[in-house]
Amino acid sequence: MREIVFDTETTGLNPAGGDRMVEIGCVEVFNRVETGRHFHAYFNPERDMPFEAQEVHGLSNLFLSDKPRFFERAEELLDFIEDSPLVAHNAGFDFGFLNSELERCGRLPVGLRRMVDTLMLARSRHPGAKHSLDALCVRFGIDRSHRVKHGALLDAQLLAQVYVELTGGRQIGLGLVADTVSVMVPMGARPVIARPPRPARPHFAAAEELERHRAFISRLVEPLWARFAPAG
Incomplete structure (x- = not known):
């Protein structure tokens, strides 16, 4: 307004x-x-x-x-x-x-x-x-x-x-843009276009990184991380 x-x-x-x-x-x-x-x-x-x-x-x-x-x-x-x-x-x-x-x-x-x-x-x-x-x-x-x-x-x-x-x-x-392809905000000489966010891209650890992690936690006494480490 x-x-x-x-x-x-x-x-x-x-x-x-x-x-x-x-x-x-x-x-x-x-x-x-x-x-x-x-x-x-x-x-x-x-x-x-x-x-x-x-x-x-x-x-x-x-x-x-x-x-x-x-x-x-x-x-x-x-x-x-x-x-x-x-x-x-x-x-x-x-x-x-x-x-x-x-x-x-x-x-x-x-x-x-x-x-x-x-x-x-x-x-x-x-x-x-x-x-x-x-x-x-x-x-x-x-x-x-x-x-x-x-x-x-x-x-x-x-x-x-x-x-x-x-x-x-x-x-x-300020406002959050949701379920909208673009929003035109008439506040300046040029319109501001808000685009929808990109979907999250998957990220996975490489095999050599997992191996180094297993080697590290094997040196610990009853490591908590061992519960979540993938099997070798």
């Missing part, structure tokens, strides 16, 4: 109050395995960046001033996410900003039935523990040493690894 893990960075906490999305990062996963495809964009929010928000993600007014506005890349974003489920941490926040931007440019909002919230998954599986993305990376041994500030694409990549752990662990994308 294809899913999109995504994260956003914004000017604040309230899209209804005028806050805007300034960055989005989307990572494609197929059967819980990252495919290497992603979508990443910065947006000019057409408003000033509050100091508190800049401290979180490091995106300044100057940096964003020459970036496209959301509507200029909306079609590209929608083409990438298609109708796949969308996975986010505290997903209501990210869905709120995504849908607010879509509505601003006359697009239909993303249905909430597509929402998968890893924060809710983490609270269900580990009640009473810390559930921030950083805390979950520590819990699952995911390297986040390169994460200095929040960044939408980097956080989406980390969250994709967390999501795998929350939904069954790293083996979830």
Whole structure:
């Protein structure tokens, strides 16, 4: 199953109050395995960046001033996410900003039935523990040493690894092929073909090897191996 893990960075906490999305990062996963495809964009929010928000993600007014506005890349974003489920941490926040931007440019909002919230998954599986993305990376041994500030694409990549752990662990994308001539896995530029195993080939000891074995055990006192050695 294809899913999109995504994260956003914004000017604040309230899209209804005028806050805007300034960055989005989307990572494609197929059967819980990252495919290497992603979508990443910065947006000019057409408003000033509050100091508190800049401290979180490091995106300044100057940096964003020459970036496209959301509507200029909306079609590209929608083409990438298609109708796949969308996975986010505290997903209501990210869905709120995504849908607010879509509505601003006359697009239909993303249905909430597509929402998968890893924060809710983490609270269900580990009640009473810390559930921030950083805390979950520590819990699952995911390297986040390169994460200095929040960044939408980097956080989406980390969250994709967390999501795998929350939904069954790293083996979830593996499968055993049985009673199948070949399986086509659409995860790369070329299909991966799994062929049925060859039948086991018989292996027998040569006559001279058996003779050397009999000579060896004849020097032992009541050897156990003598019970299984073929008669000379």
